Amino acid sequence: MELSDAALVDIVLKGESEAYARLVARYRDRYARFALHMLGNREDAEEALQDAFVRGYRSLHRCGDPARFGSWLLAILANRCRTAGGRRARREKRFVSAEDRHYAIALDHPADASAWREEIGRALSRLDADQREAFLLKHVEDMEYEQMSVVTGVGVSALKMRVKRACERMRRMLTEGEDAPAR
Amino acid sequence: MRQHDETGNTPLADETLERAVGELRRPLRVNAALFDARVMDEVLRAPSGVREHVERLLRPRTIRVSPLLALAAGMLFAVSVAGSILYVLPGRAPRGEGTSAERSVVARDAAGSPIVQFGFVAPHASSVALVGDFNNWDPKATPLHAASTGGVWSVEVPILPGRHLYAFVVDGTVWRPDPAAPQATGEDFGEPNSALTVADPGMR
Numbered sequence: 001m002e003l004s005d006a007a008l009v010d011i012v013l014k015g016e017s018e019a020y021a022r023l024v025a026r027y028r029d030r031y032a033r034f035a036l037h038m039l040g041n042r043e044d045a046e047e048a049l050q051d052a053f054v055r056g057y058r059s060l061h062r063c064g065d066p067a068r069f070g071s072w073l074l075a076i077l078a079n080r081c082r083t084a085g086g087r088r089a090r091r092e093k094r095f096v097s098a099e100d101r102h103y104a105i106a107l108d109h110p111a112d113a114s115a116w117r118e119e120i121g122r123a124l125s126r127l128d129a130d131q132r133e134a135f136l137l138k139h140v141e142d143m144e145y146e147q148m149s150v151v152t153g154v155g156v157s158a159l160k161m162r163v164k165r166a167c168e169r170m171r172r173m174l175t176e177g178e179d180a181p182a183r
Numbered sequence: 184m185r186q187h188d189e190t191g192n193t194p195l196a197d198e199t200l201e202r203a204v205g206e207l208r209r210p211l212r213v214n215a216a217l218f219d220a221r222v223m224d225e226v227l228r229a230p231s232g233v234r235e236h237v238e239r240l241l242r243p244r245t246i247r248v249s250p251l252l253a254l255a256a257g258m259l260f261a262v263s264v265a266g267s268i269l270y271v272l273p274g275r276a277p278r279g280e281g282t283s284a285e286r287s288v289v290a291r292d293a294a295g296s297p298i299v300q301f302g303f304v305a306p307h308a309s310s311v312a313l314v315g316d317f318n319n320w321d322p323k324a325t326p327l328h329a330a331s332t333g334g335v336w337s338v339e340v341p342i343l344p345g346r347h348l349y350a351f352v353v354d355g356t357v358w359r360p361d362p363a364a365p366q367a368t369g370e371d372f373g374e375p376n377s378a379l380t381v382a383d384p385g386m387r
Contacts, residue, residue, distance in 0.1 A: 014334040033211040
């Protein structure tokens with residue numbers, strides 16, 4: 001039987017921690033995609049996503065509306081993605097080899113990656129992080145502005161402006177080869 | 184150019200951007216087993232607000248014993264065991280149905296006999312009963328009462344000093360030992376029982 005988010009949250013809060021795995025399975029792939037697009041590499045994406053799920057579990061009793069667990073978790077993930085830059089900088093100083101770690105988030109083999117996909121990734125990475133977040137939530141995750149406001153804590157009008165500017169910059173970078181950094 | 188996409192969201196009004204978004208929406212391949220194992224390993228190991236929440240629900244509370252209950256306990260046991268204490272059984276982290284709170288003395292009756300609180304977590308059960316040598320293994324004798332939230336069932340029972348065997352009966356049919364207590368050897372009726380020892384300090 002397919003239990004609702006609210007039912008699963010209720011079961012976990014009653015002590016059946018293992019039931020949390022069903023919530024992880026429900027949101028894992030979609031939110032892995034969001035994290036990867038936000039952070040641009042699978043190591044940071046995987047770390048942010050795993051961290052978000054664990055933090056979500058630890059504070060599950062503070063989830064005000066269990067029926068909207070997905071949005072609540074995405075808010076945690078978005079926050080983790082925003083702060084991932086600092087972690088990335090520290091990790092680069094430690095110089096951990098990427099080959100030493102088994103990744104759960106798989107990328108296609110580099111030989112399969114099209115130039116078009118690389119171009120999109122470059123364009124996304126050059127957006128301001130706030131604009132990238134708003135663009136992905138709106139156009140990739142198909143969220144309404146009201147939902148986005150709940151997830152990001154940013155007002156609707158500001159989000160609309162970020163999406164508008166992100167679209168303009170993405171279009172220019174993808175069609176005209178604009179290469180300037182964001183802002 | 185389309186006016187609305189399949190989700191009803193505002194179209195991007197740009198073919199290049201729409202192609203880019205289509206690419207970004209491609210599902211990502213995730214090694215589910217590896218990722219889920221990592222998350223759940225941390226979830227099940229880490230201290231959590233969830234567990235604290237459950238433990239708060241399970242924490243024994245001090246109760247006031249009414250004169251009627253004290254009289255009933257006195258009649259039931261008719262033996263003075265003033266000063267008795269209960270060996271607290273080893274507990275473990277709550278894990279859903281079958282999880283049991285530690286057995287604790289929550290009060291004493293008029294004769295000083297300890298009243299022990301039994302708790303059992305069964306979020307989906309319609310009834311839970313305590314059966315043991317102290318109530319002739321009668322599933323109707325000692326029903327547990329469900330808390331308003333948390334799926335926690337509990338009951339307070341006067342227990343004489345000595346070693347007792349007991350179990351929980353869920354929904355009238357399913358015999359469950361107490362996960363927090365040692366399993367008794369020499370099982371009755373082929374069903375697993377738990378052991379509880381109440382000792383009089385004077386005997387130690």
